[in-house]
Amino acid sequence: MRFLKIGAFACVAAAAACSSSSNNETVTVPTDAAAVIEDRVMALEDAVATVEDSGVKEAAPAAATFTQVYSNIISPICVTCHNPQGIGFTMGKLDMSTQATAFKDLVGVAAMGTGCGGMGTRVVAGNAANSILFEKIDPGTPAPCGAKMPLGLAPLTAAQATEIQSWINAGAMND
Secondary structure, three states, X not given: OXXXXXXXXXXXXXXHHHOOOOOOOOOOOOHHHHHHHHHHHHHHHHHHHHHHHOOOOOOOOOOOOHHHHHHHHHHHHHOOOOOOOOHHHHHHOOOOOOXXXXXXXXXXXXXXXXXXXXXXXXXXOOOHHHOHHHHHHOOOOOOOOOOOOOOOOOOOOHHHHHHHHHHHHOOOOOO
């Protein structure tokens, strides 16, 4: 598609540069001007081909941050149960009532409570597939222990699960 646009541009440029006739006379494009235009078109086509062949790909979307995960998902959905008075705290020993507390209780922390205690790590930085948090919210897999989250609510959307997965796989950093 790019080659056609470049070629069409070159033809238009050549016609504009070399033809300003208002009568029905035939105008010939000077050979040297046509050659210059053709050389420039070929150079542009070569540059495009070099970039395409270099393996340079579009930049991947930026990984989600913990602030985004907390603001978009944890705070509005999880804190309902995972607070000091909620069942998620009493049964799962997981407090997510503040962003700082949630991070402290998630990353690198062994699962606790009646459903998942001793079954693994809540969030394994850089590895969502081995993180109990991700396994419990991923709509495509069964919970490895306890119940799927959020308990009693609609499952997270694929986009929400991907946001959490992105944050974990990027190193589960606290921003």
